[in-house]
Amino acid sequence: MATNQTHRYEELYPSKDLEDFVSLYFKSKNLSDKPEKMTICPDGYFKLIVQLKEDKIVACFLTGLWVNEVEITLPPHVTTYGIKFKIIAAEYIFKREIKSILNTVEHLNIDYLGIDSIEFGSLRDVAGQLQKMLKKRLPPKEQILGNRLRLSQFLHSNHKDIQANEVADQIYWSHRQINRYMNKYVGTTLKKYLNIQKCYRAYLQIRKGEFFPEKGFFDQAHFIREVKKHTGHTPTSLYQGKNDQFIQLNNIGKL
DSSP states (O other): OEEOSSEEEEEEOOOGGGTTTEEEEEEEEEOSSSOEEEEEOOOSOEEEEEEEETTEEEEEEEEOOOSSOEEEEEOTTOEEEEEEEOTTHHHHTSOSOOGGGTTSEEEOOTTGGGGGGOOOOSHHHHHHHHHHHHHHHSOOGGGSOHHHHHHHHHHTTOOSOOOHHHHHHHHTOOHHHHHHHHHHHTSSOHHHHHHHHHHHHHHHHHHTTOOSOOSSSSSHHHHHHHHHHHHSSOHHHHHHTTTTTBHHHHHOOOO
16 A cells, blocks of 8 residues: 555455456545645556545446546545456457547446446455455356457556567457457557557666666657657656556556
């Protein structure tokens, strides 16, 4: 759990039978009497968000993938619960595309997926209820296509610099077919998605004040250019803002 004077954040990883579809569950609370401005940088996940005030749901929405930074405002004393989803969850849990909400959100009714029946409290208790809900939506294992599963497993377990054509070779699914699938469901190409992941991994370096790239960038100028393209800021300015508005630099843990 990460806590400062105005904000509390914690996260929890999914059960093994959901880890190909869910990255993590999180809980965030604005402890202050004032709205809190935050910046969210692209991380390669789409999210289901539920916000509560005085134990009542005040908002429920689905985000698409972020391909650029986005400014958000957390109202005073609002608690946010969220789930970060991996890309194949769009097809197998939500049974829909999310490309139409690329870099934006879709507001939902509070009874979406039965969320209004959840007893909100500790993150562990809420995550347990959410996991039961999500498992019911998954098809039988034999109906989950192997190429989709291999894509999810490879993208979220490989932390090395890799080119789009190498992904195709590793999972036995053509580059063209992968792009068609990703464009259909999430609205971006494999190459762009890999760049988002590469910049997200770079936050670990930036958090430590290391501004020279390790792998995946031609030189420091390329590193600065790519990070700025996805976040709107140079690595130095991200580092300087890490304890203020850039929420991932404080809380990034497992990739």
